[in-house]
Amino acid sequence: xxxxxxxxxxxxxxxxxxxxxxxxxxxxxxxxxxxxxxxxxxxxxxxxxxxxxxxxxxxxxxxxxxxxxxxxxxxxxxxxxxxxxxxxxxxxxxxxxxxxxxxxxxxxxxxxxxxxxxxxxxxxxxxxxxxxxxxxxxxxxxxxxxxxxxxxxxxxxxxxxxxxxxxxxxxxxxxxxxxxxxxxxxxxxxxxxxxxxxxxxxxxxxxxxxxxxxxxxxxxxxxxxxxxxxxxxxxxxxxxxxxxxxxxxxxxxxxxxxxxxxxxxxxxxxxxxxxxxxxxxxxxxxxxxxxxxxxxxxxxxxxxxxxxxxxxxxxxxxxxxxxxxxxxxxxxxxxxxxxxxxxxxxxxxxxxxxxxxxxxxxxxxxxxxxxxxxxxx
Amino acid sequence: xxxxxxxxxxxxxxxxxxxxxxxxxxxxxxxxxxxxxxxxxxxxxxxxxxxxxxxxxxxxxxxxxxxxxxxxxxxx
Numbered sequence: 001x002x003x004x005x006x007x008x009x010x011x012x013x014x015x016x017x018x019x020x021x022x023x024x025x026x027x028x029x030x031x032x033x034x035x036x037x038x039x040x041x042x043x044x045x046x047x048x049x050x051x052x053x054x055x056x057x058x059x060x061x062x063x064x065x066x067x068x069x070x071x072x073x074x075x076x077x078x079x080x081x082x083x084x085x086x087x088x089x090x091x092x093x094x095x096x097x098x099x100x101x102x103x104x105x106x107x108x109x110x111x112x113x114x115x116x117x118x119x120x121x122x123x124x125x126x127x128x129x130x131x132x133x134x135x136x137x138x139x140x141x142x143x144x145x146x147x148x149x150x151x152x153x154x155x156x157x158x159x160x161x162x163x164x165x166x167x168x169x170x171x172x173x174x175x176x177x178x179x180x181x182x183x184x185x186x187x188x189x190x191x192x193x194x195x196x197x198x199x200x201x202x203x204x205x206x207x208x209x210x211x212x213x214x215x216x217x218x219x220x221x222x223x224x225x226x227x228x229x230x231x232x233x234x235x236x237x238x239x240x241x242x243x244x245x246x247x248x249x250x251x252x253x254x255x256x257x258x259x260x261x262x263x264x265x266x267x268x269x270x271x272x273x274x275x276x277x278x279x280x281x282x283x284x285x286x287x288x289x290x291x292x293x294x295x296x297x298x299x300x301x302x303x304x305x306x307x308x309x310x311x312x313x314x315x316x317x318x319x320x321x322x323x324x325x326x327x328x329x330x331x332x333x334x335x336x337x338x339x340x341x342x343x344x345x346x347x348x349x350x351x352x353x354x355x356x357x358x359x360x361x362x363x364x365x366x367x368x369x370x371x372x373x374x375x376x377x
Numbered sequence: 378x379x380x381x382x383x384x385x386x387x388x389x390x391x392x393x394x395x396x397x398x399x400x401x402x403x404x405x406x407x408x409x410x411x412x413x414x415x416x417x418x419x420x421x422x423x424x425x426x427x428x429x430x431x432x433x434x435x436x437x438x439x440x441x442x443x444x445x446x447x448x449x450x451x452x453x
C-alpha cells in the first residue's frame with residue numbers, strides 16, 4: 001500500500017511518524033510505503049511566533065530540519081504538490097514527477113491573507129509569519145504610547161491568539177513602564193469577547209479589571225491608514241495609533257487551484273476525516289472545512305486518529321475509530337499565568353482560572369513540541 | 378450565478394456557528410444563500426441579529442430534532 005502525505009506541518013509529520021511506527025514491519029518488508037511531500041526542508045513551530053513578536057524567542061528556536069523529525073523508512077521530498085489527479089489516484093509535483101498512491105493524506109495548512117482587507121496589510125502589525133512577527137517586535141520597541149487596537153479576521157488560525165496577544169501586549173507595555181500612556185482596545189467578530197462562552201466569561205471581566213476596553217460584533221471592513229481608523233462591517237469605527245491584527249486565513253492556493261475546495265479548504269467528513277466523495281483521500285489540520293479550531297492540537301488529534309485508522313485498514317481491512325472533534329488550546333493570560341481549554345463535538349470546555357504552573361508548562365511545551373512532532377508526546 | 382451552500386456547524390464550540398457563517402459570507406457572492414446547521418439554540422437569534430446588523434437577508438429559521446437551520450442570503 002502506497003501512502004502519500006502532502007504537507008510537512010504538524011498534522012502531516014505526526015501522521016507519518018505514527019504510521020511508520022505502527023506499520024514498521026510492513027515498511028521494512030516493502031508491503032507499505034510512506035512518502036511525504038513538503039514545500040520546505042524545515043519544520044516551523046508556528047505557535048512560537050507569538051513570543052517572537054515580543055522578543056522572548058529568536059527565529060532559530062522555531063525551526064528544525066524536517067528530515068530529522070521523521071522516523072526511518074519515511075521517504076521525505078521537498079517537492080510540493082502541483083496537480084491532484086484524484087480520479088487516477090495520482091499527484092503531480094512541482095518538479096514534474098508523478099506519484100501514484102493508494103491512500104492520500106492532505107495536510108497543506110492555511111495562510112494569512114491580510115491583503116484581502118483593504119488597508120490592513122500596509123497598516124497593521126501582525127505575527128503570523130516570521131517576517132511580520134519581527135516587524136511587530138521592532139514596531140513595539142519604538143511605540144511610546146497611544147491607542148492600540150486589536151482586530152480579528154475570520155477565519156483565523158489559533159483561536160486563543162486574539163486574547164493572548166492582548167494580554168501579552170498589556171504585560172509588555174507594563175514591563176516598559178508606559179502602560180499609563182497606552183489605551184488598549186479589543187474587538188471581536190461575534191457578540192462576546194471569545195467564541196468559547198466559558199472563555200469569554202473569564203476574559204471579559206479580566207479585560208475590565210486591566211482597564212482594557214472592548215467592542216464585540218466588530219468585523220473588519222477596511223482600514224483608513226491616513227486617518228488612523230479601522231471600519232467595521234457593522235458600521236462602527238475604531239481609531240488607532242497602533243493596529244494589531246489577527247488576519248483572516250485561507251487554505252493553500254494549490255487546493256483552490258485544483259478545485260478541491262473553496263478558499264483552499266476541503267470539504268471533510270467530520271468523523272472519518274475523508275474528503276467528501278473520496279474514500280481514499282483524507283484531510284487534516286487547517287485544510288479541512290470542519291467547524292472546529294484551526295490549531296496545532298486539532299491536527300495532532302486528527303493525525304493520531306488517522307494513523308490508527310490507516311494502520312487498521314492495512315492490517316484489518318477497515319478503520320477502527322472516529323475523530324470526536326477533540327481540541328486542546330493553551331491560553332496565555334499575561335503576568336506569567338496561563339490556562340487551557342479542552343473540548344470536542346459534544347463537550348464544551350470549562351477552563352480553570354489561569355495559574356503560573358500552566359504558563360510554565362506551556363513554556364516547556366514550546367520546547368517539547370519537537371518530541372510531539374516526532375510522535376513521542 | 379447565485380449558489381446555495383450548507384455550513385454544518387453542529388457541535389462547533391469554537392469557532393462556533395456565527396463565526397463559521399461570517400467566514401462563509403466572506404467567500405460568498407452577492408445573492409448566494411447559506412444555510413447554517415447549529416446545535417446551539419443561541420444561533421437562532423445570534424445569527425439573524427448579525428445578519429440584519431450588517432445588511433444581509435435572513436430567509437428563515439427552523440428547528441428540527443434539536444438542530445437549528447438558519448438560512449440567509451448575502452445582500453451586498
